[in-house]
Amino acid sequence: MRRALLSLFSALFLFTSISTSFGLTPLESYLRSKSLADPSALIADMADGKIILDSSSETIRTPASLLKIISTTSALHYIGTERRYTTSIWSTGKDGVYVFQGGMDPWLTSDVLRAQRNNQRYLPYLVAQANTNKRKTLTIYYSSMYKKDLSDLALYLRKKEKIRLTAIPLSISEAQARSKNQISSMTSEPITTMVSHAILWSVNELSDRLGKEAVKKVGNPLTPEGITKTFAATLADLGVDSAGLYAEDGSGLSKANRTTSRTLVSLLMKIRNEPTYQSIYDGLPVAGLTGTLLKRFSTAPDAVGHVHGKTGLLRTVASMAGYIEVNDKEYAFAIIADQIKPGSSAQLSARKTMDEMLGTFVREHP
Numbered sequence: 401m402r403r404a405l406l407s408l409f410s411a412l413f414l415f416t417s418i419s420t421s422f423g424l425t426p427l428e429s430y431l432r433s434k435s436l437a438d439p440s441a442l443i444a445d446m447a448d449g450k451i452i453l454d455s456s457s458e459t460i461r462t463p464a465s466l467l468k469i470i471s472t473t474s475a476l477h478y479i480g481t482e483r484r485y486t487t488s489i490w491s492t493g494k495d496g497v498y499v500f501q502g503g504m505d506p507w508l509t510s511d512v513l514r515a516q517r518n519n520q521r522y523l524p525y526l527v528a529q530a531n532t533n534k535r536k537t538l539t540i541y542y543s544s545m546y547k548k549d550l551s552d553l554a555l556y557l558r559k560k561e562k563i564r565l566t567a568i569p570l571s572i573s574e575a576q577a578r579s580k581n582q583i584s585s586m587t588s589e590p591i592t593t594m595v596s597h598a599i600l601w602s603v604n605e606l607s608d609r610l611g612k613e614a615v616k617k618v619g620n621p622l623t624p625e626g627i628t629k630t631f632a633a634t635l636a637d638l639g640v641d642s643a644g645l646y647a648e649d650g651s652g653l654s655k656a657n658r659t660t661s662r663t664l665v666s667l668l669m670k671i672r673n674e675p676t677y678q679s680i681y682d683g684l685p686v687a688g689l690t691g692t693l694l695k696r697f698s699t700a701p702d703a704v705g706h707v708h709g710k711t712g713l714l715r716t717v718a719s720m721a722g723y724i725e726v727n728d729k730e731y732a733f734a735i736i737a738d739q740i741k742p743g744s745s746a747q748l749s750a751r752k753t754m755d756e757m758l759g760t761f762v763r764e765h766p
Contacts, residue, residue: 426764430757431455435749436718439737442661443761446669446723446730452765457662460644462738464652464712465602466664466721469680471611471650472595473667474634476676478614481592487545488585489526492578496535499570499579500526502545505588506609507597510549510556518597521586523553524561529584531563539566543575546609592679599683599710600691604651611650624648624656640666652712661734664721668732672723684708684722687758699752700759707758709733711751715742718750724758726765733758 424432431441431453442457444450485505489498508523509515515522531538538557542550550567557563570578588594591610598606611631612622618633620626627647635642642663648654671677685691688704692711697703709722721734735754740746 426760427453427757428455430753430760433753435740435746435753436735436737437739437741437750439735439739440661441733441735442665443724443731443733444665444669446672446732449669452731457665457734458643458660460658460660461736462655462714462717463657463659463664463736464714464717464719464738465604465607466710466712466719466734466736467647467650467652467657467659468599468602468607469664469667469710469721470631470635470645470647470659471607471614471652472598472680473638473671473677474614474631474650475591475610476595476679477634477637478617478630479591479610481590481676481679483591485588486585487521487523487526487588489530489540489583490579491530491581491583492541493580495533496531496537497539498527498530498541498583499575500540500542500545500550501572501575501579502543504544504546504613506546506606506613507588507594508546508549510552519589519593521588523549524556526584526586527553527557527563536562537564537566539568541568541570541575541578543570543572548605595679596683599680600685602692602711604653608649608651608653611647635663635667638667638670640670653714655714655717661721661736664734665732668721668723668734672730672732681708681723684710687755696751697755697759700755702763703755703759703761706762709758712736713747713751714738716740716746718747718754720751720754720758724761726762729765731761731765 440459440461441455443453485503487502507520509520510523554565557565615627615630620630631647632642632645644660646658648656685693687693687707688697706725709720712719717738719736724731737750740750
């Protein structure tokens with residue numbers, strides 16, 4: 401009798417499991433996988449806004465680098481698409497003493513390979529234009545420049561040119577007062593080029609600077625409250641609900657950052673065909689082909705070339721948001737798995753599951 405009951409219970413359990421499994425769509429099965437650990441996800445048709453998939457899309461999550469979509473949107477929204485930054489070097493009347501008058505260029509570099517590869521402006525070039533006597537000790541006063549860029553320049557000069565640089569910050573008026581004659585200058589690429597690069601390669605420092613430039617532009621403090629207020633105002637101007645948004649930076653590196661999949665998808669739908677924000681779409685990595693998605697989707701070949709997505713990764717977070725193109729249809733999506741186990745193995749598993757889920761979507765939505 402006991403054996404018969406056990407057999408009956410086993411059969412009922414198996415039937416229930418099979419029924420439950422059959423009740424799930426393939427996409428829902430991916431979302432319930434252990435590797436994604438109860439993610440938030442949303443997929444919507446760009447043509448009519450119809451929700452194709454919704455899994456906890458309004459729950460507040462840690463977005464990782466998906467926050468870059470919001471921060472770069474804010475930069476373009478408040479700073480504009482044509483903004484360029486000029487940095488110049490001036491004589492002071494004293495040999496070996498110069499002045500940098502900057503414009504807060506967020507994309508200066510002292511790395512020659514980055515300068516050549518990305519068309520970034522190369523700060524050692526200005527020094528070489530001024531230091532024609534090849535002095536080994538220099539003093540440069542500077543204004544409206546990032547301290548880290550001067551530190552990077554000093555490191556380069558010490559290691560490569562055996563030059564000792566002392567960099568001293570000044571106010572704009574103080575820098576102008578010390579300046580005698582302009583020796584040389586250089587002007588950056590437009591902000592749109594910077595945005596596309598930041599999105600394509602998920603460049604933390606550049607994204608953070610661009611987002612904070614927007615904060616300063618509207619006069620808010622560079623605090624979490626000021627950053628959040630600026631980003632929320634951008635979303636409000638675009639008609640996007642920012643409920644739950646909290647931002648401590650413009651890069652997404654802080655684990656305290658918060659938003660929802662619904663906010664991200666709504667934003668992606670709003671900016672897709674707006675010329676002001678075209679550089680965000682232009683920078684989105686393409687599955688299996690470019691940027692941070694170059695080596696992704698090896699187990700989901702159906703998605704290669706069809707997904708334009710911004711990736712995100714922290715210790716316990718794997719995320720992606722962007723667009724899925726299937727024939728003449730386009731969908732906006734966001735997936736945030738912010739409860740995965742720490743470690744590279746869990747990260748790889750979560751990303752693989754996301755890739756395969758999106759591959760399945762492409763295959764099943766001709």
